[in-house]
Amino acid sequence: MTTPDTMAAVYAFPDTSACEAANRAAGFSPQVDDKTRPCMTVAGVQVYAYLDPKVGAVRVSIDLDTPEDRLIRSDETVPVRIDVGDSVVFDDSEQGRATPSTRKELLHQLVGDQYGGDVTAALLDLVVLTRAQLENWASLSLDAGEVAWLDEQIPxxxxxxxxxxxxxxxxxxDDLV
Known part of the structure; x- marks a missing residue:
């Protein structure tokens, strides 16, 4: 019987053949009305990429609500790596998790000279509301579109x-540093 303790040892990302089959079966859905966005779906993972006139930018959103079970790790997450051009901007893959310096290097890259390389000072300026926090406060599950809408509405x-x-x-x- 597989338990949460043994699932970590059992989990393996799909092999090359399974990945190629999933990639070849990918689907594309164009925007058909004001409530949808162009979407590519691979193995249940939905990736939206669209031009957003409100923020004046290309927006990319990944929806991990319906991935195929074979992608879900024992901690109920899906490994994700995001590249922009030649730069890795997020890496939660097994390879990324095995490289402890990845996040630190990313923070230093993001901080640059703005804070004199002081990551702690930069983090003090950064507040992120995670999807889990938003769902907890709202007492309901939120899809990627709803999270994007909240991102626009909260300010x-x-x-x-x-x-x-x-x-x-x-x-x-008195207890603050």
Whole structure:
């Protein structure tokens, strides 16, 4: 019987032949109305790439809600690596996980000279709301489109004001560094 403890040893990303078959079976769905986006689907993973006039940029979104079971690791994640041009900007593959310096190198690359190479100072300026946090707060599952919509709506909601009000209490905290 496979248990969460033994699944890590059992998991293996599909081999070359299975990957080639999945890649050859990939499908494309064009945008058909104002509520859809162009999408490529490979082994249940959906990748959306589209021009977004609101942000003035090409947007790329990966939806990992419906991957084939063979892609799901024992921790219920799907290994993902994202390249932009020749640069790896995110790597959660087994190879990326085995290279502890990857994230640190990426942070240094992203920080550059803006913070004098001080990753800690840069991280203090960075706040990220994860999909899991948003789903927890909303008490429901969110698809990629809903997360993108929230990303656009949160700056125009009461959330920034609430964070501002919470921050007024920082001066009264003795336990902060």
């Amino acid at each position: 125009h909601s009461s959330v920034p004001q609430a964070i501002g009000e919470i921050c007024t209490q920082l001066d009264d905290r």
